Amino acid sequence: MxxxxxxxxxxxxxxxxxxxxxxxxxxxxxxxxxxxxxxxxxxxxxxxxxxxxxxxxxxxxxxxxxxxxxxxxxxxxxxxxxxxxxxxxxxxxxxxxxxxxxxxxxxxxxxxxxxxxxxxxxxxxxxxxxxxxxxxxxxFDSLKDKPIDSFTQVLTIFTFFIGGLMIFSLLTGKPLWTFITAMGAASAILLLVFKDTILGFVASIQVSTNDMVRIGDWITMEKYGADGDVVEINLTTVKVQNWDKTITTIPTYYLISDSFKNWRGMQRTGGRRIKRSIHLKISSIKYLSPEDVARLSKIHLLKDYLQERQQQIDRHNKEKGIDKTLLINGRNLTNAGVFRAYASAYIAQNENVHKELTMMVRQLEPTTTGMPIELYLFSNDVRWVYYENIMADIFDHLLAAVRYFDLEVFEMPASDDMRRLSEAQNLVTRAIPPLETLQN
Structure with missing residues (x-):
């Protein structure tokens, strides 16, 4: 110059x-x-x-x-x-x-x-x-998921800052060091003006150092309506492309100050969790008679289970001298328990279920909507469309199989149910003559 x-x-x-x-x-x-x-x-x-x-x-x-x-x-x-x-x-x-x-x-x-x-x-x-x-x-593959934009933006801001000081020095004719000294005196104002930038820079370093979020991760942050893939991490914001293709922008420092869910672990293990219940109508649960056991033994997945289980029960009742003229005495099989065994056997042999992760069919606490039978397992395909199809196929089968066990799925009464009940009551009312007629 x-x-x-x-x-x-x-x-x-x-x-x-x-x-x-x-x-x-x-x-x-x-x-x-x-x-x-x-x-x-x-x-x-x-x-x-x-x-x-x-x-x-x-x-x-x-x-x-x-x-x-x-x-x-x-x-x-x-x-x-x-x-x-x-x-x-x-x-x-x-x-x-x-x-x-x-x-x-x-x-x-x-x-x-x-x-x-x-x-x-x-x-x-x-x-x-x-x-x-x-x-x-x-x-570089090793750097694709790192917040490089954040560091680039910091260096760019620093370049503009130094360049601005040099321009002021040229226009005013005062040494550059004079402006730097003045900036030191006005540091409180600078911290206030560049608060978001400073917080974003610190957050970017923490996010990168702790490997909290990478570009391409699926994250969920319900507070800000974010549920999708991270497409960009820069100095001040993180851009998330939601599943409906909308873009949610989250301040970078919120990733370290608020809670969010990162689905990277699920994608890395290759299994996506299925956690859903079938609510059985409690009044349909019963003990199984010998005839019921014989009928259910024709189901391929239950044949060996029922044979072994029934032998254990018979041996126990015989050793204890249990009077089996009443089913309630001693140990017995129930249709709900056998249905749980069938569901466990069904998911165990399903080729779309991840066999190395948890598989469980459990009974939850009964509620006003029946007794929940919860399936807890993982699909072996984490892609959304395939995951939904796998889960639907499993529950389609089990919901159709419920009737073979003389069980009913709990449902809230629909308008058709109420209408049929009303019609039945009207028929009964018309069929029974009024009390005055009976007295005459």
């Missing part, structure tokens, strides 16, 4: 020629300046065009011969375009003392403006290089 103006050159020849052509001396000076300015603009545009074509062409040829994608990202992020602007800038800096030789008071302010442009050009170049580095690092 220029601290003192460059020495001026003699441009009186063109002015003298214009005066000889009959122009007034003052008009000749101004026209001389305009002609030189036009020539400088044209030369700057031409040099910028030539430099851009040469530099971009060379880099494209070089990129086509290399296997790395870094040079491709250099072109994509316009690094070469910003570098090519150095050549017309140099021409302008050299031409200003010549163009304004007759207006020496303008030279220093204009050169100061070129210094400001140098700072801005440096910021643009650094920002483009940072973006290139970010895009290139994302091509």
């Amino acid at each position: 220029n601290s003192t103006p460059l020495p001026t050159l003699d441009t009186s020849w063109l002015t003298d020629q214009l005066v000889q052509l009959g122009l007034h001396a003052v008009a000749a000076v101004y026209l001389n300046m305009l002609l030189l300015l036009l020539a400088t603009v044209l030369l700057s545009l031409l040099s910028g065009f030539i430099a851009r074509k040469i530099m971009v062409g060379m880099l494209q040829k070089f990129a086509s011969r290399t296997t790395t994608s870094f040079d491709d990202y250099l072109l994509q992020n316009k690094v070469v375009l910003h570098l090519s602007r150095i050549f017309p800038l140099t021409i302008v800096v050299l031409a200003i003392p010549v163009i304004f030789a007759d207006f020496s008071g303008w030279i220093a302010p204009l050169l100061k403006l070129t210094d400001v442009y140098v700072v801005l050009l440096g910021i643009w170049i650094i920002r483009s290089v940072l973006r290139t580095s970010r895009d290139y690092l994302k091509t």
Whole structure:
């Protein structure tokens, strides 16, 4: 950058020629300046065009011969375009003392403006290089799921901050250190202004260090309506693409201050949990008679279980001398218990169930909606559509099988049920004669 103006050159020849052509001396000076300015603009545009074509062409040829994608990202992020602007800038800096030789008071302010442009050009170049580095690092498998955007944004903000201080220093003529000292005194205000940025940066480091969230993770954050895949992690926000393709934006620091669910473990194990109940009508639960046991033994999945279980029960009752004229005496099989055994056998042989994870059919506490028989297992396919189909197939089968065990599934009365009940009551009322008729 220029601290003192460059020495001026003699441009009186063109002015003298214009005066000889009959122009007034003052008009000749101004026209001389305009002609030189036009020539400088044209030369700057031409040099910028030539430099851009040469530099971009060379880099494209070089990129086509290399296997790395870094040079491709250099072109994509316009690094070469910003570098090519150095050549017309140099021409302008050299031409200003010549163009304004007759207006020496303008030279220093204009050169100061070129210094400001140098700072801005440096910021643009650094920002483009940072973006290139970010895009290139994302091509590595080990870094794809890291919050690289957050660190890039921090460096970009720091670059703009230093660049802003340098511009203020150039425009005011005061040393850069003066502004840095003033910033130290105003640190409380800076902390307040950049609170979200600072919190986001700290959160990004903690998220990355603790491996809490990666790009591509499925997370659920009900408080903010987020339920989907993480598509971007940057300095201030985390973008989540929900299953309905909407985008939810969450402040990054909320990931460490609030609770959220990360489904990465489920996806990594290859099993997705199924936890659903069938509510049995309690009045349909009963002991099984020998005839019932014989009938249910025809079910393939229950044949061996019923044979072994019935032998154990008979042996126990015989040893204890139990009177079996009443089913309630001693040990007995129930249709609900046998149904649980059937459900366990069914999911154990189902090819869509993950055999290395927990499989359980359990009875929960009876409620006003019946007795829940809960299935707790994991599908071996974590994809949403396949998972839903697997779960539906299992429960379709079990709901249809309930009637073979003389069980009923609890249902709240529907409008049709109430209508049929009302119609039945009306029929009974019409069939029974009034009390006065019976008395007569």
